[in-house]
Amino acid sequence: MNKTKDTTTEFEILNAAKRIFQHKGMAGARMQEIADEAGINKAMLHYYYRSKQLLFEAVFKKAFSMIAPQLNDILNSDLSICEKIRDFSNNYISFVIKHPYLPNFIIQELNRSPEFIQKLLAEKHFPNIEKFRKQVDNKIAEGIIRPIKAEQLFINIMALNIFPFIGAPLLKGLTNVDDKTYKKLMIERKTEVADFIINSIKLT
Amino acid sequence: MNKTKDTTTEFEILNAAKRIFQHKGMAGARMQEIADEAGINKAMLHYYYRSKQLLFEAVFKKAFSMIAPQLNDILNSDLSICEKIRDFSNNYISFVIKHPYLPNFIIQELNRSPEFIQKLLAEKHFPNIEKFRKQVDNKIAEGIIRPIKAEQLFINIMALNIFPFIGAPLLKGLTNVDDKTYKKLMIERKTEVADFIINSIKLT
């Protein structure tokens, strides 16, 4: 059946492209390599996606749409700050252990085209930091957490969760641990990161 | 004079290559673009550096040698833990504000060639984490800081200092601040990061 075959091929291409683009980036990837990875011919890539640029954008948007909802949790849910931090750290790290190249891919390509982030956030109706800021400021006023700018706290949460994956080669080298041990450290971080943050901000 | 002209041109090429490679990476950079940036002819790049690969390696090693000594401070100096954290955060962030593309460049290319880090650390006689680990474990035993694995603390210090620059486009978008405000946040972080870490680990 044609219909089934169509969607399967299109899907295979997108998956193969995801693997190659995430490893090598837009500039380093080769259409031939993606075709080989998908087990089909190079001409098919153009048949389904017209150009390398459009194929890349399809991959990037899919990757971003996998990460974006998790950020939403911390900016826009109704949980308390500490619960948010624990939930987000646990969920995000679990997710990225399964998709280790995703954060680096997104960060990297955003650095190449910084203007792209505006378009992405706009078309996803992405929540801004306002709700989170109010929540933080209230808790400070109530004496629950120590004074800290909401932006700085948010940056710290992102840094502690995301960087260990992006900086893995450097950190493995400097801490002198092998891949298996490093992965264990990442699993520990599902709770360690939240503890570290909450210890820092919580009063009493 | 030939001698003077030589070194000047070689230096100009390296600087131009630094700017282009840091923006576009190895795969994305073009020799023609580097030549234009240096205001000379493309053939000169090959005259001085033989190939794109060798020019790239010269740029990368120079970049790494600018960052490496700072890591040394935190792993191998004789200061107390808290002093190390304050000094490193202040010095590193001051440095990177002046060279904002450097961390992303290094992290990025290490992800493309993870085996490269071993060669770099070996030939620089780079200190490992042992001294830092002992220091942390001692302070925990003395009841000065709360229990935490030295590796996790080290990863956290790196993450909080480095990520805000690598993830700047994403973080600017999510926190909805303009470039000028974001730079102010980075300047605040020279002390904010150390406070955040020390609040988290210090007992009493």
Place this chain on the structure above:
DNA sequence: GTCTATAGCCAGATAGAC
């Protein structure tokens, strides 16, 4: 040491058979 011109290759994209 510096340039112009070009060799030689490789990648993205398309034409056209099946």
Place this chain on the structure above:
DNA sequence: GTCTATCTGGCTATAGAC
């Protein structure tokens, strides 16, 4: 929808004049 063959342009690298 899928393939082979090929066009076209752009890139690294070099040859050779000055």
